[in-house]
Amino acid sequence: MLALITRQLVAPMARLVYRPVVEGRHHVPRRGPVILASNHLSFIDSMVIPLVAPRPVTFLAKAEYFDRRRTRWFFSAFNAVPVRRGNHRVAQASLDAALEVLEGGGAFGVYPEGTRSRDGRLYRGRTGVGWLALTSRVPVVPVGLTGTEEIQPVGAKLPRVRRVTVRFGAPITFGPEYGEAGQARARRRVTDEIMDRIAELSGQERATVYNERGIDTIPG
Structure with missing residues (x-):
């Protein structure tokens, strides 16, 4: 209920202030389980995507965000879904939480x-997304964000008014032709294909290495 109220009240205001450019919204299925796999430039990304998507979207977020009054709401x-930083066991618990959302028909x-x-x-993409796609066998919608790093730059306390796409x-x-989730090669193949599609949408320069590990979302 809170998410619905937020979308009804905040989404129109955010669109009026930030005037986001949204392309391909029709690609997101209105019903049924779906994975939205996106590039990640800012803390604000997990708010931007749900605000412009045609349906509610669940993300994993660092548990620390829920410890702060300013971001908890x-x-x-x-x-x-709050997730504590941790080891492989915590990473698998994150994937299991994501799978539960999909099994419930969510995005x-x-x-x-x-x-x-x-x-x-x-x-380079971590293969948690490959595991999730192969285990759930649900559609994956690639998402490319540009400009969100200008709204909430690293270290900035307050958001700025900037236009995003x-x-x-x-x-x-x-x-099944891609293989099973238990196969490392299959997970890598799926993950690389998803990252290629994200790159086409975002237009970013590609890095051949992994980013510093964090749990803003699913760790792979």
């Missing part, structure tokens, strides 16, 4: 880079 309103947002880019490049690409489906 926002992340709760956007159906974010789940993921940043395959694992944490936001601090230099604007698109980093959100591009939703055509859904990708990964059938």
Whole structure:
């Protein structure tokens, strides 16, 4: 209910103030489970995507955001799931939480880079998104964000008014021919294909290495 109220009240205001450019919104299925896989430039990304998507989107978020009064309300309103930083066991618990959202017919947002880019490049995707796509066998909609790093730059306390662009690409489906989630090669293949599609939408320079690990979303 809180998420619905937030969308009804905040979304029109945000569109009026920030005037986002939204392309390919029709690519996001209105019903049924779907993964939205996006590049990650700013803390604000997990608010921008749900505000312009045609349906509610759930993201994982650092549990620390829920410890701060200033950010707790926002992340709760956007159906974010809190996750503590930790080891492989915590990472798998994050994936299981994402799978639960999808099994319930929801839309789940993921940043395959694992944490936001601090230099604007698109980093190599971690294979958690590949595991999730192969395990759930649901469509993956690639998303390319540009300009969000100008709204909430790293270290900035308050958001700025800047125009952003959100591009939703055509859904990708990964059938049995891609392999199983337990196969490392299959997870890598799926993840790389998703990252290629994100790069086409965002226009970012590609980095051949992983970004610094973090849990702004699913760790792979």
